Amino acid sequence: GAGVSQSPSNKVTEKGKDVELRCDPISGHTALYWYRQSLGQGLEFLIYFQGNSAPDKSGLPSDRFSAERTGGSVSTLTIQRTQQEDSAVYLCASSSQQGRMGNEQFFGPGTRLTVL
Amino acid sequence: GESVGLHLPTLSVQEGDNSIINCAYSNSASDYFIWYKQESGKGPQFIIDIRSNMDKRQGQRVTVLLNKTVKHLSLQIAATQPGDSAVYFCAENRPGGADGLTFGKGTHLIIQP
Secondary structure (H helix, E strand, O other): OOOOEEEOOEEEEOOOOOEEEEEEOOOOOOEEEEEEEOOOOOEEEEEEEEOOEEEEOOOOOOOOEEEEEOOOOOEEEEEOOOOHHHOEEEEEEEEOOOOOOOOOOEEOOOEEEEEO | OOOEEEOOOEEEEEOOOOEEEEEEEOOOOOOEEEEEEEOOOOOOEEEEEEEOOOOEEEOOOEEEEEEOOOOEEEEEEOOOOHHHOEEEEEEEEOOOOOOOOEEOOOEEEEEEO
């Protein structure tokens, strides 16, 4: 079956521009997660959704970052006024339940964002 | 601060040998741990998980060991193959925190022919 998909796969933008990253989770998965991975680093948790609500937004690095999820499915991560330090791979994952205690998270291939 | 980390950034082993990748965690309240494998240009792929009420779990060619006394996690891969070359991350789930996982920085496993 289809896994988690993300678009675009690569995005190059100029400093100061806004970008939108999209995640399509596995059908039926209620939990959705966004992570950021800088070059050669581990994954940094950004935000997670249970259904359409985001109980914890504390992982978002600044108020330039926002995310939404509609219809309990697709999610978009928006970065406003991008900065060079925003350059990273943004990964999305989904799981069938709230992501703890044995609920495996399935990752998408990521969106590589480069801010010039 | 509290974190999940790895002892070695790069590990090189001969094809066919066994490999052991280590991970130290500092939050004794963490109750669930996962090992992920990430190949170049791809998202992390689940390998094996373990709950804090266990000390060992085996999969196909992989074994995860959890030592809660010293807060140490390891991934053993038996009879390594070229396809095992990847970056391996351990991740922990912390009760009471956000429901995302906390990842270590990763170990790059290189399989030598």
